[in-house]
Amino acid sequence: MASKRVTLADVARLAGLSPTAASMILNGRPDTRLSQDAHDRVNAAAATLGYRPNVAARGLRTDKTRTIGFISDVVATTRFASGLIKGALDAAEAAGHVMLVMETGGEPARETEAIGAVLDRQVDGIVFATMRARELYVPDLPLGTNAVMLNATNPNHSTAVLPDELRGGRDAVELLVRAGHRDGIALIGQNDEVERDVFRSATVARRIAGIRSAMADHDLAFIAEQSIWLWEPEDGYLATKTLLDTRDDVRALLCMNDRVAFGAYQAIAERGLRVPDDISIVSFDNDELAAYLRPGLTTIALPHEAMGRRAVELLLHPTESGEILVPMPIVERHSISAPSA
Amino acid sequence: MASKRVTLADVARLAGLSPTAASMILNGRPDTRLSQDAHDRVNAAAATLGYRPNVAARGLRTDKTRTIGFISDVVATTRFASGLIKGALDAAEAAGHVMLVMETGGEPARETEAIGAVLDRQVDGIVFATMRARELYVPDLPLGTNAVMLNATNPNHSTAVLPDELRGGRDAVELLVRAGHRDGIALIGQNDEVERDVFRSATVARRIAGIRSAMADHDLAFIAEQSIWLWEPEDGYLATKTLLDTRDDVRALLCMNDRVAFGAYQAIAERGLRVPDDISIVSFDNDELAAYLRPGLTTIALPHEAMGRRAVELLLHPTESGEILVPMPIVERHSISAPSA
DNA sequence: TGACCTTGCTAAATGCATTTAGCAAATTTC
């Protein structure tokens, strides 16, 4: 039959002391005047019995549960941003916390329910994450609940961990320029809606702002901008196909993400051209696809894991607030070469 | 200032009744003899105050927390199997439970720690998941803790949710046969280690067993078997390239997974051949890649979400035990056609 | 009218760890 749980009282009894003493010793209370002998006896007793404090009972008293809530729209669900969870999980584990994961599909009702559910379990804080960085609706939280936004922003909760897209956008252009590209650069995935922000993402607008500012700094202009609404492989394929139908002076493609670049590869191959000899490509995200492509795709990575980690660290130790910008690593593979003469 | 939590006592006071009455009414106890009037007053009071039971306090008493533990090696982490989590999360939400997610990287020490952590939080049950279905080491659990294996097996915990790979393997062959393929079928990804099982996966051995049995039923034989160790795009590319170098009668490829098939597409395109006109391809997993490929890849899907859902349902309502085989859906896209004459 | 139910409700115990208040013995201080 199920062996009963070992309680603090059991430990105290075995050590020949009161639960009070046992509690103080096991929690390492500093000012206590308990003897060394008492310490030894309690520690020994706890060890022999394999004592583990009941988190519920402790939480009832202290309001701390070493548990954090991770509420996201579709992060866990989708393969795109699962790095956010991984990073958060790592940081939580490192801090001796566990994570309650919830998905709301972005629906306000489920979101409210999710917040209630984690609050009922007295979480020490909540991370709100979104897949595509955007302004997130967050119902009022009881005062004193701390929260951090992950890949999201919200007017009521200023601490937000975001990728440094402005810098990332600049880096993508720099990569091309440094390889010698000046003419024949086209942009695939430009999108007014995105530039005007809001709908899709709070940060992708910055990506393109970075791109444009770096282009301007180098006195360059795109020879074409293929605007597409969705950024899936199919869209990238079509846009690139159209582009190649129209012009024959394309030497480099700046794709708004790796899935678009994936489609661009297909269109380029179909035309009998080669990456990077005929056309260089640089892109964003460092999706798993980027490594699978032949040749490997050079891309500016979305630092999902680092962001997830940072969010949890900030939740547990709020050392700074406001927008925390995490650098986007440059992942160089083989899709960029010097332009052919 | 932080508004105090509303407790059951508050509700009782407002309703002019004892906490006992309030508790019984809110929990819908059947045999109670409390008046309709009392019911109404308590419900009204709970509603006006926005009362939410403290899960820790309740758990202390009842040992039920409406929380389940999801312990995996690298499932959350990796994009491959995130569907397992999604399905589990859905089922948990549907049952009014929340999920504590932990990742152990497959390390026994972290695994033991994770089990301790979720047990400390009095979870109602634990789902143990692995990315690649395999026999999973699970430290002893206190008796009475229920557990189900997800995409994994374990001698001590018989309830295991697995994909029906045997059937899936057969279906892949059927797809080819039904399209008219009899000759010129090659297998990419055969691997003795896998067939002998254990190391890689408890279920992939069944996949290939299914393939072989269906081939035998139709009196067919592979014209070639390219054995590869890893099943990544690069490996599939190389294996297919080698195959095409050796023979020119290849009409159909049975790839052990979509990443291998992805590599096969690359090798086929490089040779100036076309899918499916020159070579049909069928594969396994229904990785996101499968939809991105041109033409779309027909594949036997790993039913991750359905599996995750099933595992949680079984954990909460153990209606059956042993191996629960979840069917692998056939996802038909455009990589199979009748063999050219 | 007295024994026995019902009905409608509540007091108090319980689960477990933490924490406040404080007691008794030993030691120090003047």
Place this chain on the structure above:
DNA sequence: GAAATTTGCTAAATGCATTTAGCAAGGTCA
């Protein structure tokens, strides 16, 4: 040697919901 500290430890309260045991008022049966 009496008063004041210090040392070492504990009783009891607390947080919150659930649950067992049982009470008082009104009704029924004979």
